[in-house]
Amino acid sequence: MPEKTECPCGSGEEYASCCGQYHSGQAAPTAEALMRSRFSAYYLKNTDYLIATTWTRQIDGIDKAGIHKRADTTQWTRLDIVSTEAGTPSDTKGKVEFKAWFLNPATGQEEAHHERSDFIKEQGQWYFIYPDVPAKLPGRNDPCLCGSGKKYKKCCG
Numbered sequence: 001m002p003e004k005t006e007c008p009c010g011s012g013e014e015y016a017s018c019c020g021q022y023h024s025g026q027a028a029p030t031a032e033a034l035m036r037s038r039f040s041a042y043y044l045k046n047t048d049y050l051i052a053t054t055w056t057r058q059i060d061g062i063d064k065a066g067i068h069k070r071a072d073t074t075q076w077t078r079l080d081i082v083s084t085e086a087g088t089p090s091d092t093k094g095k096v097e098f099k100a101w102f103l104n105p106a107t108g109q110e111e112a113h114h115e116r117s118d119f120i121k122e123q124g125q126w127y128f129i130y131p132d133v134p135a136k137l138p139g140r141n142d143p144c145l146c147g148s149g150k151k152y153k154k155c156c157g
Contacts, residue, residue, distance in 0.1 A: 008043035009036035031087025031094030031119035055127040
């Protein structure tokens with residue numbers, strides 16, 4: 001995408017200084033920024049980014065072929081952020097409610113995918129949590145999910 005192009009996420013910023021920086025490897029600072037960058041990734045068919053920003057405990061269970069197909073066959077048109085809950089740079093969890101608009105190929109009409117998504121921040125990186133994909137539980141010696149810094153077996157396990 002040319003650097004001077006407006007970002008697909010609807011922020012009004014140029015792509016390079018908005019979602020482009022996250023697509024190039026910089027960590028999104030907030031859950032909303034990650035949501036916007038994921039929409040832009042769908043818009044640009046950047047499926048590697050969509051997979052890389054999926055919560056690590058779900059990565060083995062996601063339908064990667066489905067992600068590729070959805071990106072390839074859907075013409076996304078715009079994103080509306082309805083609300084955000086937490087998900088700031090100092091938070092470890094957040095929720096973003098959004099409407100992702102697309103053209104229905106059967107009717108040619110614009111329709112919305114309306115969702116309230118969960119996000120989690122681990123080691124300075126925000127991740128999208130798929131609501132219908134089971135998470136892999138940590139091993140006994142892995143860090144605890146609660147964020148205490150203790151081993152899982154000595155904390156919540």
